[in-house]
Structure formats: structure tokens, C-alpha cells
Amino acid sequence: MPLDPTPAQEQLLRSYCGASRFAYNWTVAIAKMNLDTREEELRAGIDRADLTFLSWSEWSMTPLWNSVKDEVAPWHRDVTKHAFRSGVTNAAVALKNYNESTKGLRRGLPVGFPNFKNRRSKLSVTFTETGSKCGWFSEDSRHVRLILPRFATDPRITRRREQLRRLHTTESLRRLKKKVTSGEWTIQAVTISFTSGRWQASFSVRQFVIPVPNSVRLRGPLVGVDFGVKYLATLTVTVKGLCDDHGHVENPGHLDAQLARLAKLNRQLSRCVKGSKNRARIVKRRQRLYGRITRTRDLHQHQLTTILAGSFETVVLEDLNVASMVKKTKKNTAKALSRSIQDAGFYELRRQLTYKTEDRGHRVLVVNRFYPSSKMCSHCGETKAKLTISDRVFECSNCGISLDRDVNAARNIRDEGNRLLTNEASTVAGHQPETLNAVSRDRETKPPRRGRGDRYQSRTTQPARELSPLA
Numbered sequence: 170m171p172l173d174p175t176p177a178q179e180q181l182l183r184s185y186c187g188a189s190r191f192a193y194n195w196t197v198a199i200a201k202m203n204l205d206t207r208e209e210e211l212r213a214g215i216d217r218a219d220l221t222f223l224s225w226s227e228w229s230m231t232p233l234w235n236s237v238k239d240e241v242a243p244w245h246r247d248v249t250k251h252a253f254r255s256g257v258t259n260a261a262v263a264l265k266n267y268n269e270s271t272k273g274l275r276r277g278l279p280v281g282f283p284n285f286k287n288r289r290s291k292l293s294v295t296f297t298e299t300g301s302k303c304g305w306f307s308e309d310s311r312h313v314r315l316i317l318p319r320f321a322t323d324p325r326i327t328r329r330r331e332q333l334r335r336l337h338t339t340e341s342l343r344r345l346k347k348k349v350t351s352g353e354w355t356i357q358a359v360t361i362s363f364t365s366g367r368w369q370a371s372f373s374v375r376q377f378v379i380p381v382p383n384s385v386r387l388r389g390p391l392v393g394v395d396f397g398v399k400y401l402a403t404l405t406v407t408v409k410g411l412c413d414d415h416g417h418v419e420n421p422g423h424l425d426a427q428l429a430r431l432a433k434l435n436r437q438l439s440r441c442v443k444g445s446k447n448r449a450r451i452v453k454r455r456q457r458l459y460g461r462i463t464r465t466r467d468l469h470q471h472q473l474t475t476i477l478a479g480s481f482e483t484v485v486l487e488d489l490n491v492a493s494m495v496k497k498t499k500k501n502t503a504k505a506l507s508r509s510i511q512d513a514g515f516y517e518l519r520r521q522l523t524y525k526t527e528d529r530g531h532r533v534l535v536v537n538r539f540y541p542s543s544k545m546c547s548h549c550g551e552t553k554a555k556l557t558i559s560d561r562v563f564e565c566s567n568c569g570i571s572l573d574r575d576v577n578a579a580r581n582i583r584d585e586g587n588r589l590l591t592n593e594a595s596t597v598a599g600h601q602p603e604t605l606n607a608v609s610r611d612r613e614t615k616p617p618r619r620g621r622g623d624r625y626q627s628r629t630t631q632p633a634r635e636l637s638p639l640a
Contacts, residue, residue, distance in 0.1 A: 185361075193256035199223070227262075294362075312338065314334065315336050391587065393405040422512065536582055548565065
């Protein structure tokens with residue numbers, strides 16, 4: 170939600186964000202001191218059970234901050250307590266991710282120790298006090314409540330509390346206020362951040378009643394979707410108003426359309442003197458242009474995913490390793506292709522489809538990333554040995570079929586989705602769900618070996634031995 174604060178309110182928000190950054194750095198410094206103390210104790214020969222232990226959780230760091238804030242930050246009364254709590258909470262989450270990563274409990278890439286924030290870091294502060302049901306909104310639904318420090322000593326705050334209490338919004342909050350008033354939603358937190366050259370407020374709500382959306386007509390039980398760069402998506406079922414007759418959804422290329430303006434702003438920025446007002450003005454223009462690109466991309470992605478999630482019971486996607494794709498293209502000095510892949514937002518499309526299908530009672534089925542959807546013929550199943558990115562037409566040497574590369578990949582993804590659904594419905598011996606490499610049998614299978622050699626097998630699995638006449 171875009172905000173339009175006054176100069177006094179903007180100054181107050183920046184002080185809140187600075188206080189949050191201060192508490193974040195203090196928490197990280199305390200954790201780093203604790204790590205250094207443990208290393209010194211280990212070098213001194215102290216047992217691990219007797220090392221100095223300090224919990225890095227939010228519930229331990231917050232009381233510790235409250236006990237030392239008078240000495241560390243004597244100006245804390247001129248800033249709301251939620252700013253410091255926000256910084257301590259964010260630092261505790263970062264430390265938890267680092268701890269779980271070092272112990273191997275966190276999936277994904279390894280997470281390093283949190284770095285300290287500086288003045289060029291993102292400005293953000295989170296408020297967790299909700300108050301009454303409509304405490305965040307004004308009567309005209311055009312203002313958001315700004316929590317002020319209760320025991321402020323700064324006269325700039327004490328004399329203008331009523332003027333600072335409400336932040337004007339550029340959009341109406343009537344729908345959100347109606348949901349909160351009726352009890353369907355409950356506001357858990359409000360985050361105010363400086364993003365894309367302007368202040369914005371985001372509401373974290375909890376939904377108690379999940380409505381069943383019926384704005385989109387169900388068009389089919391299953392659809393295969395192939396994401397790409399030339400076409401953002403290729404569908405196996407044509408949807409009027411969304412794709413063409415071949416199932417292609419055009420890629421708007423939001424970033425590519427603004428590259429000329431971005432290059433012009435970067436040239437102007439390079440000629441400016443650091444610290445000048447003209448440089449700050451151009452930086453703000455560039456931030457707002459990036460924000461416009463992001464909002465336009467989000468609108469297009471939400472439109473696409475909403476129609477797909479509501480039109481089909483099952484949406485079959487391919488598990489794309491986007492990080493590897495971008496890294497590979499950068500290595501081959503294909504900067505334009507790497508930029509287009511990042512601009513498409515494949516992961517965001519999959520994330521939106523996942524939660525939107527769950528809300529509607531549908532599902533998303535993901536095909537293995539090593540499945541040769543682009544190299545295999547959707548008509549006869551023949552796999553080509555080599556297929557470059559520039560080959561836009563798939564020609565099969567076995568059956569002679571010729572069709573668009575993306576259409577062929579979408580059909581293969583659809584067929585693989587049908588196969589996975591069939592395997593889920595079927596069972597193997599023992600009435601257990603069938604795995605991907607299982608073969609159904611009409612008889613009992615042999616039990617596994619208990620050790621090395623055939624002599625450890627069960628007697629029921631060994632062939633009957635003929636008795637000797639002398640036995």
C-alpha cells in the first residue's frame with residue numbers, strides 16, 4: 170500500500186528504521202562476542218559442557234536489550250519500542266538460519282553469519298501491536314495509524330502528536346477495513362518500508378474464513394504449462410483472452426521495455442557529484458522506475474496465475490533450476506538471456522500457482538527437472554541427442570513430425586503429469602503406493618537379503634534341493 174507521508178512523518182519513520190537497524194546490529198554484535206568467547210574458552214582447554222552459552226532466540230535477546238537500553242541507547246524514549254523489537258526479531262531470525270545451516274538442519278544453500286547493516290541498507294520497521302479491530306484505519310479509509318512513542322521528550326513529537334498520528338495512503342483501505350471489521354481477517358503485523366523510491370505499508374493478516382472463488386469457469390481437468398523466455402508460458406489447452414491459438418502466452422518483457430530509460434538515468438547519475446541534491450533526485454527517479462517495473466510484472470503474473478489456478482483442476486509444471494540457468498548463461502556471456510530469465514520470474518509464477526490452487530481445492534503437479542521435455546518427441550517418444558536454444562522448431566527424425574519447440578515441451582509435460590497421476594492411483598504388491606521405478610507384479614516378491622551371499626536368504630526363496638538316494 171503506497172503511503173504519502175508529510176516531511177515530519179518521513180523524518181519520524183527514518184528514525185524508526187534507524188532504531189531498528191541499531192537494535193539489529195547490537196544483537197548481532199552480542200552473538201559475535203559470544204562466539205569469540207567460546208573460541209577462547211576452547212583454546213584454554215575448557216570442556217564444551219562448561220562453555221559460556223547464550224541463547225540467540227528472540228525471547229532471550231529482547232529482555233537483554235530492555236535491561237541495557239538505557240545505557241546503550243539513552244535516546245530510546247523518542248522512538249517507539251516496536252522499532253527496537255523489530256530489529257531484535259530480524260537479527261534473531263538471521264542467527265537462527267545461520268545456526269541451522271551450520272548444523273545441516275536447513276535446506277538450500279549455506280547461510281553465513283549475519284552481517285552488520287549500514288545507512289544504505291533497506292529502511293524497514295515492523296509494528297506488531299494491533300490494538301482494536303479498526304485501530305489501524307481512519308473513518309475515511311484513507312489513513313493508516315502510525316504508532317508514536319509513549320514517553321517522547323522531543324518537542325517536535327509532543328507538540329504535533331495529532332498531526333503525526335495518521336499516514337495518508339494513495340489507495341483506499343475500504344476492502345481491508347471491511348474484512349477486519351467483520352472478523353474474517355485479523356491484522357497480525359504492519360511493516361512500513363522505503364521501497365522503490367516511496368514509502369509503502371504491507372499488512373500481515375490471518376484469514377479465518379476461506380472463500381471459494383467462482384469467478385473463473387472450470388475449463389478442463391489438467392493442463393501442461395511450459396515456461397520460457399520467448400513466450401512466458403505455453404499451454405496445452407487454449408484459454409480465450411490469455412493465449413493465442415497455439416497456447417502461447419506473450420512475454421511482456423517489462424524490464425527490457427525500460428532499458429533505454431534506465432540507461433539514460435545511469436548516464437546522468439554517473440555525471441553527478443556524490444552527495445549532491447541532483448544525485449539524490451536522480452537516484453529517487455531510478456528507484457521509482459524500478460518500482461513501476463516490479464508492480465507491472467506483479468500484476469501480469471497475478472492475472473496469469475489466477476486464471477490458471479481457477480480454470481484447471483491440475484496444473485503440471487516443470488521443476489526449473491533457475492539459479493543454474495542464470496549462472497550458466499552468465500558464464501557464456503549471454504547477459505541478455507540471463508536478464509530475460511530473471512525478468513520472467515519463473516519461481517514467482519510457481520509460488521503463486523501453488524497457494525492459489527490450494528485455496529481453490531486444486532493442485533500443482535511438478536515434473537522432475539531431468540525429464541527431457543524439450544528433446545523428446547510428444548508424438549512417438551523419440552529423444553534427440555542435441556537441441557540448442559536457437560532451435561525453435563522440433564523436427565523428429567523418426568516420425569517426421571514438425572511443431573513448435575514450446576508446444577512440444579508442453580505436451581510432454583502434460584503426458585508426464587498424466588503418468589504421475591496414474592502411478593498415484595495404482596498400487597503394487599503389499600497395497601503400497603507405486604514408486605516411479607516400480608513394476609507391478611501379480612505374485613509375491615522375494616524378501617530382501619539379510620547379508621552377503623545366497624546362504625543368508627530365506628529358505629522359502631531358495632529352490633528345492635533334490636534328496637540324494639544315500640540320504
